[in-house]
Amino acid sequence: LNMKKPSGRRIPLSVIAVFFALTFPLTPAHAQVKPGDRITAKNAEQVRALVSPGTFIAVAKGMEMNIVAPSRINWPPPFQDATEKYSSQVRLAPDHRDLIGYVAGQPFPILDPNDPYVATKIMWNQYFKPIATDDADLRFFECQVAKQNPGAEQALMTLTEVGHLAAYSDLGRTEVEPLPVDPDFKISGIWGRAAAYPTLAPAEDRGSGAIRYRYWDGNRGDDAWAFLAGTRRVRRVNEVIMSSSPGLSTWDADHAGGFGAKPQEYNFKYLGDKNMLACAHAQNSPAQPCKTDGGATACDDDWEMRHLYVVEVTPRPERIQGILQSKTIVYVDGEGWFNPYVDSYDQKGELWKTQIYLNTYRDRPVPDAKIAVYPFKREFIVAASSIDVQSGVSTTCYLPGPDTPERECWYINMGAVDKSFFTTEALTKAGH
Template sequence: MKKSVILRSSTLVALASVFAMSAANAAELKPGDVIDASNFDQVKEDTFEGHKIKDLITDKVEVLIKNYNLKIPLRASEEIPVPQEDIENTKKYAGEVKIDPETKEVTGYKAGTPFPDIDVNDPLAGFKALNNYYYQNTYGNSFDGSYTFLFVDSNRGLDRAQRWWTFSLKMKGRQTGEPVLGDGTLVKKQLLFAVEPFDIKGLGIFTVRYDSKRLEDNWAYVKSVRRTRQLSGSSWMDNMAGSVQLNDEYDGLSGRPSWYPTAKLIGKRHVLAVAHLPLTLVNPSGATNAEKYPTVNTQEKPFSMPAKNVEWEPREVWAIELGMPGEHPYSKRILYMDTKFPRIYNVEHYDKSGEFAKISFVMTTPIKGDDGILSMTPRQGLCFDIKRQEGFVYLQEADAMANRRGVTENDVTLGKLEAAAK
């Protein structure tokens, strides 16, 4: 018996020594260090800004690193200041906002963050966090500008590129002036239409988003008959511009939270995300795809990941499990959303059998609008369908501007879509 006790004690001492040696050998990585398939297993016990690498990288991102050529250069984290206008609006209006525990519908919202204090024990915490994002995901009263869409095959490379132009106007949640435009029934109006190449030029959609459970109204311009046609209410689940990204996935999540049956707040953690992407994303004069799209991997197979010059930093996020309605192509999503301001960085998509099928990243940077107020807009988005081995990337161009001076409600109408198409 004594011998057995001694052996067990010796084993415990040996294990403790191994753990102590591992801790002693762990290093603190520094900005500029790159995590990739060649070194992940060696650095996963190391730390960055005090967090273990294996804790900053989700298991699904680890799959991308090891199997799909994702490289993660590190940068020091940097706080993003919330505009004073949003802080004041939150103090002024948040107390008027309510959420129905049965329908998950929000009422009383005008401006600012609707639910500034999230309690992890609140059964409605997931819906509250997503409504913070839904109402305030892009700072500013308006946003317009061009985007380049890239359609990528992981094995063949870039299939095609398109240019689209968008114009969105917030009807609620406005930073300056009256917080609500109109009668209070609308959240946002948006135009999106194709600019290049010639064979798709003029295609476009006009969207009206209601502040209720009512589905969005969407009108598409049909070139063949030179008329607009209203789309079915289920178009929010359709593929966007023929890509692997769905309409309700743009900018992380564009569907109204109450359209989804469940939203469970899993908890709080830190992940590596792209929250400062100040690089030039589109260079029209570039001679090669690598020069034209410097933040997209167009040179190394597989091709669907960001380029190695895109830097990642630790961000504190809410992890939220979102259940899909029965008719949706997916069964659930896991979203990672910043706890400090409403910005979704990473989304995992699971098919009807519950298998991991697709991943999305939204990459952003703080920019000042035309009026000098800080704005957060999606500079680069990436959606990679693992099963289809196809990717979709959207890149913000240099003409993009938030809070452009002189914008009025008349600038975002069905008539404007028809005029642009013609």
């Protein structure tokens, strides 16, 4: 990061990244698709080696793809600036798990595949990804539960609508004051806050919700609280439940947005990098339920070849017990740093769940946005499916939902929520 040209000018970080991308050895991937191809259940075998095992099952059962030429995703300029300013001072702690010197931006913009801790650095990069650094408020998103049914029209089992899925970061801030760290961080030690409330539908769950705090101290587990419509009371939630117990049917909190469990509680193993398919520039917003798999996923949309890192994640038994997953395979886009898919395996080592994310890149979440409009392009997730591949039940969340009153849905780094939104008092008040 301190490389100089003969003139003394700093070489832009993007140039260095391109150099290392070219010299980073790629795992061979014999592409069996080309732009213009359409992938259906009938020719799903063409993409078996180009997607995760769980995603391949979804395609084989009717999730259709349009193959397009790949195009670039650039970081938001404030995130790029923060990376260039602060990343040179970041390093792993002596335990090779915690971060030292992190302020904002991407912690490790240059990766060495021969580094014994490259997997840990990749995962820290995907925790501090450019999609939303300061705050986010996803409004009126809906989640539809359906069973995979190849060749069939949608047949909903249940529908859930939640008023807000929100997050607030106390450090790593790049666009909204206070920058780059909230002063409260030194007092509370809270790294980030998340909330999902109030539930609007179904009626029997109306008012329910939850909040969660994550601490920078690697030895301190997350705190979480839930307000349940049935009891009308707030109760503390065990941290293990956030990863193993169903939330919205097949979803759990640690996979809402990609792999998001507390990093110090897991071991990471680098499995390599590979050119694979991902939905990075989705065209449909709102996304639409597939007409060819019973509405279990969202399709059809554009998929392109992307450079992905692959990391195996296993729980550390000395830190956390009771996790139902024996391992999780995380796929990370090396440019946009989103998870196109994540596969989890049960205690028998058999594939259990897969999460599939449809990402897009534009200056607004929907074409007719009036408020959520940005001065540069940024990433948005337009749909995400969590599929129990053993039962065939899938929960697909739409951002925005096809029928919700708030079509803009995504409010990223706009100060739409502050710390007061992430309190048990606010949770209880909304629930009543």
